[in-house]
Amino acid sequence: MGRYAVLVSGPAGSGKSTFCSALITHAHSIGRSVHLFNLDPAAERFEYQPSIDIKELISLEDVMEEMNLGPNGGLIYCFEYLLDNLDWLDDELGQYNDDYIIIDCPGQIELYTHFPIMTKLTRILQDQYNFKICATYLLESQFMDDKTKYFAGVLSAMSAMINLEVPHLNIMSKMDLVEKGETAEEAKAGRRREMERYFDPDPLLLVGEVNSKTNPKFHSLNQAIVQLIDDFSMVSFMPLDVTDEDSVGTILSHIDNAIQYGEDEEPKEPKNMDTGDFDED
Numbered sequence: 001m002g003r004y005a006v007l008v009s010g011p012a013g014s015g016k017s018t019f020c021s022a023l024i025t026h027a028h029s030i031g032r033s034v035h036l037f038n039l040d041p042a043a044e045r046f047e048y049q050p051s052i053d054i055k056e057l058i059s060l061e062d063v064m065e066e067m068n069l070g071p072n073g074g075l076i077y078c079f080e081y082l083l084d085n086l087d088w089l090d091d092e093l094g095q096y097n098d099d100y101i102i103i104d105c106p107g108q109i110e111l112y113t114h115f116p117i118m119t120k121l122t123r124i125l126q127d128q129y130n131f132k133i134c135a136t137y138l139l140e141s142q143f144m145d146d147k148t149k150y151f152a153g154v155l156s157a158m159s160a161m162i163n164l165e166v167p168h169l170n171i172m173s174k175m176d177l178v179e180k181g182e183t184a185e186e187a188k189a190g191r192r193r194e195m196e197r198y199f200d201p202d203p204l205l206l207v208g209e210v211n212s213k214t215n216p217k218f219h220s221l222n223q224a225i226v227q228l229i230d231d232f233s234m235v236s237f238m239p240l241d242v243t244d245e246d247s248v249g250t251i252l253s254h255i256d257n258a259i260q261y262g263e264d265e266e267p268k269e270p271k272n273m274d275t276g277d278f279d280e281d
């Protein structure tokens with residue numbers, strides 16, 4: 001087996017840590033061993049104890065206090081410190097030579113879209129440590145209520161995807177909140193079909209409402225951006241309902257597929273092969 005990593009990214013509060021826990025619970029339930037790597041220097045509570053924790057190297061609270069920095073500047077400082085202290089990462093990762101690691105990232109999207117920090121880190125994991133990496137980007141289902149917000153979310157997902165340059169899966173999280181209160185009639189009325197338009201962004205859905213809310217001088221720009229997203233089929237989302245194990249399982253199998261997990265595993269010999277202890281019936 002090789003080394004595999006899932007990068008769980010997305011805006012603040014989009015459900016990254018909850019998704020990490022759901023993935024770990026599911027992996028354990030099917031007998032797979034996975035490890036949590038907490039990459040958020042401000043994280044406080046964990047459902048599963050991380051095997052690797054950036055807070056053992058540096059914590060945001062200490063940085064803010066000692067360097068007199070605000071939360072965002074402090075976070076950038078933490079990551080620059082990590083990149084300057086790769087020996088620590090080397091020691092920590094050295095214990096997981098043949099493993100599957102789930103990396104819970106901080107929610108500041110500047111880390112993926114404005115600064116090359118996460119890109120540098122994924123490159124290091126790939127090139128120096130031979131990890132096969134799949135990035136996931138979570139956007140919460142409430143974004144579907146407001147099309148301009150959704151449009152901005154699609155662009156941020158695309159920006160993260162283009163910057164990270166690894167196999168990428170966009171996830172629409174907190175789908176349990178959408179389904180809640182939905183009556184059978186509503187479902188029949190095509191609510192689900194309507195949602196499909198958000199999972200695979202429909203250019204008409206995006207541009208129509210976004211243009212109705214923005215200054216006419218931006219209409220052609222909106223149209224051009226939507227066309228770009230559509231022409232290259234660059235962004236689509238998979239729905240995630242953490243309360244449904246099948247939904248978590250489906251996402252995990254897409255991630256596995258993206259990083260070819262298990263494809264280079266040797267076939268296992270049946271247990272009784274070397275003892276010659278075969279059933280004779």
Ligand SMILES: Nc1nc2c(ncn2[C@@H]2O[C@H](COP(=O)(O)OP(=O)(O)OP(=O)(O)O)[C@@H](O)[C@H]2O)c(=O)[nH]1
Pocket residue numbers: 011012013014015016017018019040105106107108173174175176177241242243
């Ligand atoms: N209903 C519902 N609530 C969720 C789900 N996922 C997360 N939440 C809630 O959303 C809030 C944020 O969840 P987290 O998992 O901490 O989100 P996060 O992306 O890790 O947040 P940061 O690390 O602060 O950026 C918490 O109150 C969770 O209980 C979900 O699938 N369904």
Ligand SMILES: [Mg+2]
Pocket residue numbers: 016017018040043104105
């Ligand atoms: Mg979190």
